Amino acid sequence: MPTYLAKINIMPHKELLDPQGKTVAKNMGNLHIEGVQDVRIGKHIEMNIQAEDMNVAESIVDQSCKKLLANLITETFSFTVEQV
Amino acid sequence: MIKCGVITFPGSNCDEDMIYVMKEVFQCQVEKIWHKDQTLERYNPGDIIFIPGGFSYGDYLRCGAIARFSNIMDPVKKFADRGGIVIGICNGFQILCEAGLLPGQLLVNDSQKFICRNIYLKPYSTETPLTFDLNTEKAYMIPIAHADGRYYCDDSTLKDLIDNKQIMFQYCNSEGIVNSESNVNGSVLNIAGICNKTKNVCGMMPHPERASESELGNSDGKYLFISLLSWIKEHHFVLA
Numbered sequence: 054m055p056t057y058l059a060k061i062n063i064m065p066h067k068e069l070l071d072p073q074g075k076t077v078a079k080n081m082g083n084l085h086i087e088g089v090q091d092v093r094i095g096k097h098i099e100m101n102i103q104a105e106d107m108n109v110a111e112s113i114v115d116q117s118c119k120k121l122l123a124n125l126i127t128e129t130f131s132f133t134v135e136q137v
Numbered sequence: 138m139i140k141c142g143v144i145t146f147p148g149s150n151c152d153e154d155m156i157y158v159m160k161e162v163f164q165c166q167v168e169k170i171w172h173k174d175q176t177l178e179r180y181n182p183g184d185i186i187f188i189p190g191g192f193s194y195g196d197y198l199r200c201g202a203i204a205r206f207s208n209i210m211d212p213v214k215k216f217a218d219r220g221g222i223v224i225g226i227c228n229g230f231q232i233l234c235e236a237g238l239l240p241g242q243l244l245v246n247d248s249q250k251f252i253c254r255n256i257y258l259k260p261y262s263t264e265t266p267l268t269f270d271l272n273t274e275k276a277y278m279i280p281i282a283h284a285d286g287r288y289y290c291d292d293s294t295l296k297d298l299i300d301n302k303q304i305m306f307q308y309c310n311s312e313g314i315v316n317s318e319s320n321v322n323g324s325v326l327n328i329a330g331i332c333n334k335t336k337n338v339c340g341m342m343p344h345p346e347r348a349s350e351s352e353l354g355n356s357d358g359k360y361l362f363i364s365l366l367s368w369i370k371e372h373h374f375v376l377a
Contacts, residue, residue, distance in 0.1 A: 072249045126242045
C-alpha cells in the first residue's frame with residue numbers, strides 16, 4: 054500500500070485575537086525588521102499515512118482535522134497530500 | 138447521601154483537592170474514577186461527577202483535546218443526558234468544551250502568561266447550580282491558575298448564553314464591578330464560568346476547591362459548593 058505525506062496547516066480564525074502573533078509583530082521593529090504588518094501564528098502538522106490511494110489518504114486527513122487536530126470553533130485547517 | 142465521583146486523567150492534579158473538599162468539608166460520599174473506566178451507571182441524576190483541574194495529556198495539541206476521547210467521556214455524556222450534574226473546573230472546563238458538552242472554547246490568555254492568583258467573581262445569575270445560593274451583588278474571591286482561560290464563543294452562542302441565563306460567573310474587581318480591567322484573561326464578556334441549557338453541566342476556570350477552608354486563608358469557594366448541594370436538594374426531583 055502506498056505511503057502519503059500530509060502537510061497540515063491550522064490557523065486561528067481571522068477575527069480572533071492572536072496574542073502570540075501580536076507580540077511577535079510588535080517586536081519585529083526592535084530587531085530593525087521593518088514592514089511587517091500582521092503576524093498570525095498557527096500549527097503545522099505532518100503525518101505519514103498508508104492508504105489505498107490519494108482519495109482515501111485525503112479523506113483520512115480531513116477526518117483527523119475535523120475530529121481532533123483542529124477545533125473548528127476557533128480554527129481553520131488546510132492541507133496538501135503527496136505520495137512518498 | 139449525595140455521591141460524588143472525581144475523574145482522574147493522566148496529568149490531572151486537582152483531583153485530590155476536590156476529593157478532600159467534598160469528603161472532609163461537605164461529608165459527601167466520594168469515589169475516585171480512573172479515566173479508563175467504562176461506566177457511570179451506578180451514579181444517579183442527583184449525584185455529581187467532577188472533572189478536576191490539571192494538565193490532562195500534557196495539554197498537548199489543545200487543552201482537553203485528547204482527554205475528551207478517554208473512555209470515561211462517553212459515560213459522562215450519558216450521565217449528563219440522564220440529568221446528572223457534571224462540574225468541570227479549569228482543565229475540566231476545557232475538556233467539557235472540547236467534548237461539546239459546553240459551548241465555546243478556552244484560548245490562551247490575552248497576556249500570553251500563566252496567571253496564578255486570587256481574582257474576584259460576580260455571579261451573573263442564580264439560576265445555575267454553582268450560583269443558586271450566591272449573592273449577585275457580592276464579589277467572591279477565588280484563585281485562578283491557568284494559561285488558557287480566555288473564554289471565546291461566537292456572537293450567536295453568546296446571545297444564547299445570555300438569553301438562557303447560562304453564564305454563571307464574570308470576572309470583576311473587589312467591589313463587584315465587571316469591567317475590562319478586571320477581565321483577567323480577555324474572556325468574552327468577562328466570562329469565568331458557564332453551564333449548558335439544561336443547567337446540569339457546568340464549567341469554570343477559577344478553583345473554588347482551593348478556597349473552601351479558613352485554614353487556606355480564603356473560604357469563599359465553599360459557598361459555591363453549598364449552592365451546588367442546595368440546588369441538588371431543590372431540583373433532584375426534576376432531574377430524576
